[in-house]
Amino acid sequence: MSGFGLADAGMGFILMLALLALGLHVATTILLLGVIGAAAYLGPPIVAAVGTQVWGATESFVLLAVPLFVLLGELLVRGGATDRMYKAMAAWLGVFPGGLLHSNIGASAMFAAVSGSSVATAATIGTVALPTFRQRAYDERLVLGSIAAGATLGILIPPSVNMIIYGAMTNTSVGRLYAAGVVPGLLLTLLFMAVVLVACLWRPALAGKPEPRLPISERIRLLAGLLPPIGIFVVVMGSIYAGWATPTESAAVGVVAAFLLSTLYGRFSIRMLHECFVSTVSITAMIILIVAAAFYLNFVLGILGVPQALARFVTALNASPIAILWILLVFYLILGCFLETLSMMVGTIPIIFPIVTALGIDPVFFGIFLVIMCEMALITPPVGMNLYVVQGVRGRGSVVEVITGSLPFLAMMFLLTVLLMYLPDIALWLPRLAFD
Numbered sequence: 001m002s003g004f005g006l007a008d009a010g011m012g013f014i015l016m017l018a019l020l021a022l023g024l025h026v027a028t029t030i031l032l033l034g035v036i037g038a039a040a041y042l043g044p045p046i047v048a049a050v051g052t053q054v055w056g057a058t059e060s061f062v063l064l065a066v067p068l069f070v071l072l073g074e075l076l077v078r079g080g081a082t083d084r085m086y087k088a089m090a091a092w093l094g095v096f097p098g099g100l101l102h103s104n105i106g107a108s109a110m111f112a113a114v115s116g117s118s119v120a121t122a123a124t125i126g127t128v129a130l131p132t133f134r135q136r137a138y139d140e141r142l143v144l145g146s147i148a149a150g151a152t153l154g155i156l157i158p159p160s161v162n163m164i165i166y167g168a169m170t171n172t173s174v175g176r177l178y179a180a181g182v183v184p185g186l187l188l189t190l191l192f193m194a195v196v197l198v199a200c201l202w203r204p205a206l207a208g209k210p211e212p213r214l215p216i217s218e219r220i221r222l223l224a225g226l227l228p229p230i231g232i233f234v235v236v237m238g239s240i241y242a243g244w245a246t247p248t249e250s251a252a253v254g255v256v257a258a259f260l261l262s263t264l265y266g267r268f269s270i271r272m273l274h275e276c277f278v279s280t281v282s283i284t285a286m287i288i289l290i291v292a293a294a295f296y297l298n299f300v301l302g303i304l305g306v307p308q309a310l311a312r313f314v315t316a317l318n319a320s321p322i323a324i325l326w327i328l329l330v331f332y333l334i335l336g337c338f339l340e341t342l343s344m345m346v347g348t349i350p351i352i353f354p355i356v357t358a359l360g361i362d363p364v365f366f367g368i369f370l371v372i373m374c375e376m377a378l379i380t381p382p383v384g385m386n387l388y389v390v391q392g393v394r395g396r397g398s399v400v401e402v403i404t405g406s407l408p409f410l411a412m413m414f415l416l417t418v419l420l421m422y423l424p425d426i427a428l429w430l431p432r433l434a435f436d
Contacts, residue, residue, distance in 0.1 A: 009306050009351070012037060015143045016347060017338065026343035031293035034300045042303060053296040058288055061248055062168045067252035067284040069159050072258050073115030074276040076229070077124050079262025084225030085355070086112055086128045091219045096203025098196035099207045101138065101146045104129055104197070108150030109189045110226070112157040113233045114254065117283075118341075118378055121153035122386045126393035137208035142199065146395065148386040149192060152375040153414070157185035159236060159254075162345060162371050164247065165291055169298065169349050172363045174247045175240050179431040185417060188372075191412040199408070232257050241434050249256060287342065289434065294346035300302050301350045310354050321359045325369070325421050329350065331369075336377025345374055368427040369420060379406040 012033055019029040031050070038046040076082055086107045093102035104125060111121050128149050133143045157180035167174040200207040213221075234261040236254040239245035245253065262268045319327075337345055349370075356366045379387040381403050385402055391399040 005217070008041075009301075009304075009309075013308065013351065019082060020339060020343065026347075027289040027293040028377050030290065030297050030343075030347060034293070034297040037297075037304065038298045040436070042300070046303060049299070050296050053299045054292040056295065058292050058435065060132075060168055061246070062164060062174060063291065064161075064290065065164050065248040065251045065286055065313050066161055068117065068248065068255050069161055069164075070117065070120075070283050071276060071280040072232075072251065072254045073111075073117055073120045073124075073253065074279050075258035076085055076111070076114060076232075078267065078269045078276055078396070079122070079258060080263055081225075081258075082107075082128055084222075085229055086125070086225075088222040088225035090132070091214050091222045095213055095230075097204070097207065098200040099138070100132065100136070101142060101196045101200070101207065102193055104143070105150040105153075105189060105192045108147070109153050109157060109185070110229050110233075112151075112154035114159075114229050114236070114258075115154060117161055118151050118154035118375070119389055120313075121154040121387055122148060122389040123393060125151060126390050130394060138399075139206040139208075139334055141401045141405035142196070142206055143405070144390055144402040145407070146192070146196060146407055148379050148384075148390045148402055148406045149413075150189075150410030151389075152378045153185055153189060153385050155378075156181050156188065156368075156371055156375055158182060159247065159251065159311055160371065161287065162341070162374055163367060165287070165342070166345065166349070166367045166370065168291070169294065169346065170353055170367070171364055172367055173435070176364045176431040176435055177367045178237065178240060178247065178377065179434045180364050181371065182430055184368055184372070184420065184427050187419075188412065188416050191416060192409055195408045195412055214323055219311040223251040232261075238421070247416040276293050283372075292344055294318055298350045306354075308354070310351065312358075321361050322421060324355065324359055325361075327341060328369075329373070329417060329421075332373035333376065335381070336373065336383075337378045339377065340383060341374035341377045345370060349417050362424065364431055365420070365424045365427050370415065372413060372420070373419050376410060376417075378401075379410055 016029055016033055019032070020026065035047055035050065086103060089103040089106045089110070090100055093106050094100050096102055104215050106119050107129070108125050111124060115121060129147060130143075133140075154160070157182045160178070160181060163177040163181065164174055166172065167177055232254050234258055236250045239250040239253060240247055241432045261270075262272070268316070332344070335348070339347070353366070357363065378384050381387060387399055387406065392404075
C-alpha cells in the first residue's frame with residue numbers, strides 16, 4: 001500500500017456519486033470502486049480476493065432473513081390479507097377529521113410491521129386505496145402524499161430489510177435494531193396522522209364529504225381483518241424478544257403463517273405461489289448483489305486504513321456528537337436527493353460508521369437515525385422511489401402533485417430526527433428493556 005490518504009478517499013466517493021449519476025448500476029459502481037482501489041494501492045492479491053469476500057457476504061445467516069421477509073410481504077399481498085386490513089382501518093379511522101387519509105397511514109404502518117419494505121408498502125396501499133379515493137372529493141395531493149409518506153414506515157417499523165443490512169454490515173444486533181425502531185415508528189405514525197388532522201381541521205374541504213359511519217356491529221366484524229397481520233407481527237417479533245428465535249428463524253415462521261393465511265382465504269394456488277417466488281427472487285437478487293459489492297468495498301477500505309484515518313480526523317476536530325449528527329443530517333438530506341436509499345446506505349456506512357463509533361454514538365441509535373434518513377430519501381425529489389411508485393399506481397397526472405403532497409410529512413420526519421438527536425432514549429429505551 002502506498003500514498004493513500006483521506007483526499008484519495010474523498011475522490012473515490014465523488015467518483016461513486018458521478019458513476020451513479022451516469023446511471024451505472026449501484027452494485028457495479030460499488031464493486032468497481034473496490035477493484036480500482038485494490039488495483040491502484042494494494043496489488044493483484046487483494047483484487048483476486050473479490051470472490052472470497054462476495055462468498056463470505058452472501059453466506060451470512062442474517063441476510064437469509066431478507067428473502068424470507070420479502071416473501072412474507074408477497075404472500076400477504078397476493079393472499080388477500082391487505083384488502084381486509086385496509087377495510088378494517090377505514091371503518092375505524094375514517095370517523096376522524098381527515099377520514100380515509102388516516103386509513104392510508106394506519107394501513108401502511110400495519111403492513112410495514114409485517115413486510116419490511118417501503119416500496120412494497122407504497123405499491124400495495126396505493127393499489128388498494130386509490131380506487132376508493134377516486135369516488136370521493138378528497139384533495140388528491142394530500143391523498144398521494146399520505147400514501148407515499150406512510151409507506152416509508154416500511155423500513156422503520158420492524159421487521160425491516162434495511163435494518164437487517166445495516167446490522168450485517170456493522171455487526172450490530174438486528175434484534176436490538178428491531179426493538180429500537182418500534183417507538184420511533186409509532187411516533188412517526190402519530191405525527192403523520194397529526195398532519196392530516198391539522199390540515200383537515202384547518203381546511204375541511206381537503207377531506208371531501210364526511211365518511212358514512214358504519215354501525216358498530218359492522219365495524220367490530222371488520223376488525224377480524226386486522227387480526228392476521230397483528231398475529232404475524234406478534235409471532236415474528238415476539239419470538240425474537242423472547243429469545244426463542246433469531247430474526248431469520250422468526251421470518252421463516254412468519255412465511256409459514258402467511259402461507260396458511262392465504263390458504264384460509266382461498267387465494268392459494270400454484271400460480272400465486274409462483275408469482276410470489278419470482279418477485280421474491282428478483283428483489284432479493286438486487287439487494288444481495290448490492291450488499292455483496294459493499295462488503296468487498298468495506299474490505300478494501302479497511303486494508304487501506306480509511307476507517308481508522310477518518311476516526312482520527314474526527315477526534316482531532318473535537319466536535320461534539322450532536323454537531324456531527326447535524327452535519328450528517330444535512331449530508332444525508334442532500335445525498336438523498338440523488339441516491340436510492342439502499343445505495344445511499346451501503347455506500348456511506350464504510351465511511352460514516354467509523355466516525356460514529358469514534359464519537360461514542362450508540363450503533364443501534366445510529367442505525368435508527370440512518371433508517372430515518374433513508375425514509376426521507378424515499379420521498380425526496382428527484383430520485384425518491386416512493387414518489388414514482390405512487391405515481392405509477394395512480395397512472396395519470398404529474399409526479400409534482402405527489403411531491404407537493406409529501407412535503408408536510410417530510411417535515412415530520414425531520415422533526416422526529418431532531419427529537420431523536422436530543423432524546424436518544426426514544427429509540428434506545430425498548431432495546432435496553434428487552435435485552436439488558
